[in-house]
Amino acid sequence: MSTFVGWFSHSQISTMTKILLVEAHAIVRIATKLILNEILGPVNIHESQSFGASLDQLASDQFDLVMLDLTIPEGESYHMIQKLRAIQPGVRILIFSAKDESLYAPHYLKAGANGYLTKLAPDAEIKKAILAVLNDERYVSTTVRQQLGHNTSTTGLNHDSPLQYLSPREMEVMDLLLKGKWTKEIAGELKITISSVSTYKTRIFEKLEVSNLIEMFNKVQLYSGSQS
Amino acid sequence: MSTFVGWFSHSQISTMTKILLVEAHAIVRIATKLILNEILGPVNIHESQSFGASLDQLASDQFDLVMLDLTIPEGESYHMIQKLRAIQPGVRILIFSAKDESLYAPHYLKAGANGYLTKLAPDAEIKKAILAVLNDERYVSTTVRQQLGHNTSTTGLNHDSPLQYLSPREMEVMDLLLKGKWTKEIAGELKITISSVSTYKTRIFEKLEVSNLIEMFNKVQLYSGSQS
DNA sequence: ACATTGTGTAGTATTATGTCTACATTTGTT
DNA sequence: AACAAATGTAGACATAATACTACACAATGT
Numbered sequence: 001m002s003t004f005v006g007w008f009s010h011s012q013i014s015t016m017t018k019i020l021l022v023e024a025h026a027i028v029r030i031a032t033k034l035i036l037n038e039i040l041g042p043v044n045i046h047e048s049q050s051f052g053a054s055l056d057q058l059a060s061d062q063f064d065l066v067m068l069d070l071t072i073p074e075g076e077s078y079h080m081i082q083k084l085r086a087i088q089p090g091v092r093i094l095i096f097s098a099k100d101e102s103l104y105a106p107h108y109l110k111a112g113a114n115g116y117l118t119k120l121a122p123d124a125e126i127k128k129a130i131l132a133v134l135n136d137e138r139y140v141s142t143t144v145r146q147q148l149g150h151n152t153s154t155t156g157l158n159h160d161s162p163l164q165y166l167s168p169r170e171m172e173v174m175d176l177l178l179k180g181k182w183t184k185e186i187a188g189e190l191k192i193t194i195s196s197v198s199t200y201k202t203r204i205f206e207k208l209e210v211s212n213l214i215e216m217f218n219k220v221q222l223y224s225g226s227q228s
Numbered sequence: 229m230s231t232f233v234g235w236f237s238h239s240q241i242s243t244m245t246k247i248l249l250v251e252a253h254a255i256v257r258i259a260t261k262l263i264l265n266e267i268l269g270p271v272n273i274h275e276s277q278s279f280g281a282s283l284d285q286l287a288s289d290q291f292d293l294v295m296l297d298l299t300i301p302e303g304e305s306y307h308m309i310q311k312l313r314a315i316q317p318g319v320r321i322l323i324f325s326a327k328d329e330s331l332y333a334p335h336y337l338k339a340g341a342n343g344y345l346t347k348l349a350p351d352a353e354i355k356k357a358i359l360a361v362l363n364d365e366r367y368v369s370t371t372v373r374q375q376l377g378h379n380t381s382t383t384g385l386n387h388d389s390p391l392q393y394l395s396p397r398e399m400e401v402m403d404l405l406l407k408g409k410w411t412k413e414i415a416g417e418l419k420i421t422i423s424s425v426s427t428y429k430t431r432i433f434e435k436l437e438v439s440n441l442i443e444m445f446n447k448v449q450l451y452s453g454s455q456s
Numbered sequence: 457a458c459a460t461t462g463t464g465t466a467g468t469a470t471t472a473t474g475t476c477t478a479c480a481t482t483t484g485t486t
Numbered sequence: 487a488a489c490a491a492a493t494g495t496a497g498a499c500a501t502a503a504t505a506c507t508a509c510a511c512a513a514t515g516t
Contacts, residue, residue: 025256025326026348027347027349027351027354028256028347030259030262030263031255031258031262032255034258098326119253119256120252122254123255126255167462167464168463169464169465180443182440182503183502183504184501184503192466193466193467195466195468195503196464196465198503198504198505199464199466199505201503202505203463213408214406214445215408217442395493397493410472411472411474420495422496423473424494424495424496426473427475427494427496429473430475
């Protein structure tokens with residue numbers, strides 16, 4: 001059952017490949033390590049169970065790849081990409097998340113991730129994604145690839161996720177809103193005024209064509225089955 | 229690194245232990261199988277990627293244990309317990325979910341689950357949970373155990389939904405709230421003052437033990453079952 | 457290079473909502 | 487029957503949220 005695929009091509013890396021798993025769920029880390037060993041052979045894997053911890057690890061060690069879960073404790077949505085890159089500009093970042101890819105992938109790719117892999121992906125797809133990113137290719141599922149291609153408006157019909165039209169900041173606010181945070185709380189968390197949060201809220205509602213939280217909840221739920 | 233613990237005690241089961249993993253994420257299934265093999269030795273594992281599929285499998289095969297993720301496609305919150313038991317009354321059910329245990333565990337235990345294991349649990353805890361449930365013990369984390377102990381008033385088999393404690397008027401207001409109506413609108417519709425609506429809202433939140441609309445939404449979803 | 461749209465951010469005035477308190481009616485309980 | 491708890495309802499007052507408006511700066515289109 002060993003599916004050792006061999007070293008990834010163009011192997012510029014002479015020392016052992018070093019990978020950081022940023023993932024709070026032990027059960028996921030276990031299987032990920034297994035898969036990494038299957039496709040890469042002996043490999044140097046470090047783990048973080050919070051985003052803060054991952055920053056520390058990046059600061060003290062050079063990594064080839066970071067596999068990043070989005071629902072990590074201390075997570076800061078798309079800012080995480082920037083913060084990781086601020087420490088190691090060249091590090092490859094593969095998002096590995098349970099959040100619906102068609103909803104979130106475009107945003108994270110835009111923010112600079114090298115790939116977005118959903119946890120719904122089968123075994124083979126996971127391997128493909130890891131190898132692709134290690135070879136400096138961008139990884140997205142075919143679904144998302146089509147989605148990204150489509151929305152360059154050729155057909156009047158686009159049944160893409162409405163979330164695509166949200167700006168990064170709006171996205172961030174929406175996530176917090178979806179967690180049940182109130183305006184004031186969000187303002188504090190993002191260190192902006194309540195007024196600004198209100199503005200985002202208004203714009204989000206407009207873009208999503210909803211008029212209240214519940215409708216928004218339903219609309220997003222529609223596209224994003226699960227995440228917990 | 230093999231942590232084979234041996235057969236679980238009181239092994240009434242002569243044939244090979246049969247386990248059903250109801251889990252949409254391949255990555256989680258992989259590690260779970262690994263762990264099961266570590267603690268139980270050779271074991272007969274089946275997998276379902278949707279709740280519907282799991283019902284089919286239960287109907288055609290006898291299982292010792294079902295490990296059930298709550299965010300499974302076609303999932304129906306706590307009704308799933310009843311439906312599984314309707315097919316195999318004696319089957320042990322261990323919830324294995326990423327949802328916050330202190331919020332959800334009590335409800336699922338009341339609904340009849342044999343244990344609630346969070347995906348945040350470390351390796352060792354996962355093993356403990358599986359073995360406990362296979363030995364017909366109820367498994368909960370120590371956190372939740374304390375939580376359950378606290379409200380001794382509810383300790384007595386009260387396995388109904390908190391929605392039952394709402395008065396008719398409160399129920400009415402809640403329904404409107406769930407439709408996204410705002411306070412003012414509800415007041416108009418029910419021909420009472422805004423102030424009264426506010427009072428109901430407060431009482432509803434108290435009874436449901438939630439602090440905002442989103443939590444309320446989730447809680448109600450939990451008890452009033454399926455739709456998607 | 458210039459015009460336009462999108463994005464991040466707030467101030468202020470206005471409006472909505474929540475909190476605390478209160479009280480008359482039911483309803484439930486010994 | 488007698489008393490306690492739950493229910494339906496509000497007023498006064500305090501706090502929170504929104505609508506407008508505005509503006510700088512980035513991104514994009516022509």
